[in-house]
Amino acid sequence: MKRLNRISKILTQFDLSLEYSEVITSLLSRVGKMGLMIVTFGKDKSLIRARPMLPGEQRFNTKDDFSFKPQWLNTTYQRASTPNRTMFYASTIREDLPQGEFDSARVIGLAESMPWIRDKSVSGLRKIAYGKWSTHEPLNLVAIVNKTxxxxxxxxxxxxxxxxxSNISIYPEELKNSLLGFHDLLANEFSKDVNSHTEYQISAIFSELICNDFKIDGILYPSFRMEGKGLNVAIKPESMFKLGLYVAGEFNVYKLKENTVLGYGASIELDGKTEQFEMIDEERDVNEYLKILGVKSIEELNKMDTFK
Structure with a gap:
């Protein structure tokens, strides 16, 4: 109990703009798994993977394009991954969603993956690719849920x-409070904004250590970019055999300052096994999207970016 309190206190004192990975790894390795909540996603659970496209980038056409970042490109800390281990990030919503709760995993993916969309001072047209994955086998995920x-x-x-x-209520009061304090700390680390990727060290290293357990497939946590609405998952590459890609799509993102419209571009339905494919363009009137934003052309939309 005292050790857990001491670890929690030390973790809050680091200046995470600096690298403390070895010390943080050593501390978190001593915590153990007491109090962890495991959520199991059953067969046919849908996960949406969003990937922003660079200006002029060619259309994605392989399953790998919609999967996790290759390890050789994985050089920074992220919310649930370290430079040592890449992860598959995706968004989802709960089954039997209560009325009034946010219901678009696609929008969650957009907010999480595209910083440009969060800048209310800019306008223009960008593209984003989406992959709809489905589980073939159950996924066991450690849930980070203490952000009340x-x-x-x-x-x-x-x-x-x-x-x-309820689970920790059976423990003595001192241990219960220690566990609550540690998991509150974790929830804060998974739900903070950062200025440097190293500020993700605690949540990222925790995720890496937990995923070293072969029974754990990844991490589940609320979407910070959507202020808690919806859910994000980070799944380790070794568990990707439990998923299949069933839809690949490309969308146009029309943005006028704080207003955004997502327009269809191209898509294809897949069988969960196909490795390479060609999306089919979808016939849509661009003007219907521009009309929502109150502009008449892409040129006018792009010009609005200069009037900040």
Missing amino acids: GYHEVNSFSKEIYNAFI
Whole structure:
């Protein structure tokens, strides 16, 4: 109990703009797995993987294009991954979604993956690719749900948190408080904004250590970029055999300052096994998207970017 409190206190004192990976790894390795909540996604659970496209980038046409970042390109800390281990990031929503809760995993993926979309001072046209993956086998995910400020907009997170509180209630008061404090710390690390990728060290190293357990496939946590609405997953590459890609798509993102419209571009349905494919262009009137934003042409939309 005292050791866990001491570890929690030390972790909060690091200046994470600096590299402390060895020390953080050593500390988190001593914590153990007491209090962890495991959520199992069953067969046919849908996950949406979003990947922004660079200006002029060619259309994606392989399963790997919609999968995890290749390890040789994985050089920074992210919310649930270290430079040592890449992860497959995707978004999802709960089954049996209560009325009024946010219901678009695609928009969650857009907010999480495209910083440009969050800048309310810019306008223009960009592209984003989406892959719809489905589980072939159950996924066991460690859930990070102690951010109570998210519970009002994320009933799934609240339910798992209540189960966590129930589970630890059997422990002595001192141990219960120690576990609650540590998992509150983790939730804060998974739900913070950062200025440098090294500020993700605690959540990233925790994820790496947990995923060293062969029974754990990844991490589940509320979407920070959507203020707790919806869910994100980070799945280790070794578990990707449990998933198949069933839809690949490309969308146009029309943006006028804080207003955004997502327009269809191309897509293809797949069988979960296909490695290479060609998307089919979808016939849509661009003007219907521009009309929503109150502009008449792409040129006019791009010009708006100069008036900040």
